[in-house]
Amino acid sequence: MAETTTRRGSATRAKARGSRARGKEASEAAEPAEPFAGESPEVLRDYLRQMTLIRRFEERAAQGYTQAKIGGYCHLNLGEEATVVGLMTALRPTDYLFTNYREHGYALGKGIDAGRVMAELYGRTTGTSKGWGGSMHMFDVESRLLGGYGIVGGQLPLATGAALAVDYRGGDEVVMCQMGDGTTNIGAFHESLNIAALWNLPVVFVVINNYLGMGTTVEKSSAEPELYKRASAYRMHGERVDGNDVIAVREAASRLVERARETGAPALLEAVSHRLKGHSVVDPAKYRSEESVEAARSADPVVRFRAQLIEAGLLDEAGAEEIDRQAQAEADAAVAFADESPHPDVSTLFDYTYATPVAGEDRRLPADPLF
Ligand SMILES: Cc1ncc(C[n+]2csc(CCOP(=O)(O)OP(=O)(O)O)c2C)c(N)n1
Ligand SMILES: [Mg+2]
Numbered sequence: 142m143a144e145t146t147t148r149r150g151s152a153t154r155a156k157a158r159g160s161r162a163r164g165k166e167a168s169e170a171a172e173p174a175e176p177f178a179g180e181s182p183e184v185l186r187d188y189l190r191q192m193t194l195i196r197r198f199e200e201r202a203a204q205g206y207t208q209a210k211i212g213g214y215c216h217l218n219l220g221e222e223a224t225v226v227g228l229m230t231a232l233r234p235t236d237y238l239f240t241n242y243r244e245h246g247y248a249l250g251k252g253i254d255a256g257r258v259m260a261e262l263y264g265r266t267t268g269t270s271k272g273w274g275g276s277m278h279m280f281d282v283e284s285r286l287l288g289g290y291g292i293v294g295g296q297l298p299l300a301t302g303a304a305l306a307v308d309y310r311g312g313d314e315v316v317m318c319q320m321g322d323g324t325t326n327i328g329a330f331h332e333s334l335n336i337a338a339l340w341n342l343p344v345v346f347v348v349i350n351n352y353l354g355m356g357t358t359v360e361k362s363s364a365e366p367e368l369y370k371r372a373s374a375y376r377m378h379g380e381r382v383d384g385n386d387v388i389a390v391r392e393a394a395s396r397l398v399e400r401a402r403e404t405g406a407p408a409l410l411e412a413v414s415h416r417l418k419g420h421s422v423v424d425p426a427k428y429r430s431e432e433s434v435e436a437a438r439s440a441d442p443v444v445r446f447r448a449q450l451i452e453a454g455l456l457d458e459a460g461a462e463e464i465d466r467q468a469q470a471e472a473d474a475a476v477a478f479a480d481e482s483p484h485p486d487v488s489t490l491f492d493y494t495y496a497t498p499v500a501g502e503d504r505r506l507p508a509d510p511l512f
Contacts, residue, residue: 173455180388182455186464188230188387189446189456192222193468195246196443198255201472202245202262202276206422210480211262214291215276218246220417223442224349225250227390228412231398232317237285237307239300240319242277243349244289247319251284255471256478265482272485273493285314294327296320297346301333304342308405315401316344317394323354325368337407338375345397346409349384351416356428372409384414385442415440 173180199217206215218225221243229250232238240247248258253269261268262276269279269286279289287303290296300318307314324330325348337344348368352359359366372379378400382393390412397408415437419426426434450456456464 173453176449177388177453177455185450185455186460188226189443189450189461190464190468191226191229191250192387192443192446193464194255194471195222195225195249197465197468197472198249198259198475199245201476202259203418203422205259205262205476205479211276212264213275213277214242215262215422216243216420217418217422218243220415220437220441221349221351221384222246223387223446224384224390224412224414227384227387228317228319228347228394230387230391231394232315235285235314236398237287237300237303237314237316238319239287239296239303239316240289241293241296241321241324242289242291243321244279244286244319245276248279248281248284248286248289251281251286253279253281253284253286255475257281259472259475259479260482263479263482264484265479266485267478267482271489271493294320294324294329297324297327297329297333300344300346301337301342304337304344304407305340308340308342313402314343315398316342317347317398318344319347319349321354322348322350322352322359322368323357323362324348325371326362330371331374334372334375334377334407334409338377341405342407343401343405344407345394345401346407347394348409348411350381350411350413352413352433353416353420355420355424356426367411369409369411377407377409379409379411381411381413384412385440385445387442387446414442417441 172178173182177185195218199219202211202215203217205211225246229247234252238247238251245258248269249255257267257269258279261270261272261274261279264272264275266272268274269281274280274289277289277291279286287299288296296318297320300316304316307316334346350359350368354362365371367381369379369381380393383389393410397410400406401408417437447461451458451461
């Protein structure tokens with residue numbers, strides 16, 4: 142079966158071929174020199190804007206949690222901004238995205254308004270999941286963010302199934318499935334990669350290797366710590382990229398996404414970056430060595446990219462300050478919107494539990510007797 146490379150959807154997929162503009166604008170006079178040769182300065186500044194928005198948004202989320210405005214679990218993308226923006230830039234609006242629970246930045250990158258993302262964290266009706274999902278369960282059909290999953294690895298079989306559906310219908314969409322390093326030891330990882338390779342399904346699996354699964358290092362949990370190599374067990378293409386480099390992530394992801402679009406071939410991309418804070422907002426990360434914290438700080442992708450743009454003459458201090466001020470204002474406005482939005486009415490508590498009514502099942506409140 143390994144040689145099966147033609148797909149039901151391949152004809153449609155071939156039609157969808159064509160170079161992606163990636164924001165290159167011929168009208169711009171000054172072409173940037175290395176390391177940004179061939180890039181549009183405007184697009185580069187927009188990447189910084191998006192990365193800064195994620196940074197400021199996550200800081201406000203952490204604050205909202207300590208103010209008890211946000212309940213449940215809350216995991217932040219701090220330190221992963223370049224990866225998130227690079228990956229999301231590689232997708233078309235019609236491509237599908239599945240993520241783990243560390244997904245606020247992905248929701249923003251998929252184009253969801255920051256107010257709706259924050260409102261979901263605040264458990265308000267204006268949130269992406271009407272306030273019933275919270276931090277780990279963002280969902281938005283329109284932008285094709287199909288969750289937000291709290292069960293480690295839970296998103297993988299679903300993403301693989303979505304890719305099967307795309308293939309079955311002969312569509313040209315690609316599915317991206319994000320996960321953490323710790324997820325590569327879950328059975329569903331191997332089951333999903335196996336079937337995706339065997340059936341040639343258009344899904345790009347992306348492992349965010351932040352060196353830690355909660356407090357356990359990759360070296361302590363994975364017999365093969367170079368995680369992209371796991372793809373080879375399924376004759377799948379695998380590669381590793383510097384997750385602190387937004388351009389490198391965009392290039393690798395775009396290549397693999399377009400390859401999946403054209404041929405259906407799945408792939409495994411490993412993006413390596415540091416988690417700047419604890420596993421979740423309540424984790425003081427006492428298990429981390431000083432060196433590890435220092436390494437994370439000095440690789441900070443937002444600080445680094447800002448400095449690189451200034452160094453390359455594509456941005457000045459005032460411009461950088463303005464990007465930051467706007468990102469802060471957008472995060473603040475998201476908080477205000479969330480705070481002013483209504484809580485769901487308790488009568489709607491079970492409305493989204495089952496797709497259809499369950500025969501003979503009265504709707505109960507938690508802790509009500511079963512019989
Ligand atoms: C099936 C399952 N087992 C255990 C957990 C508890 N748990 C939550 S996050 C996590 C670590 C996952 O690490 P990784 O995949 O590296 O993701 P990261 O948090 O670093 O983004 C664990 C074990 C869970 N949510 N689901
Ligand atoms: Mg991890």
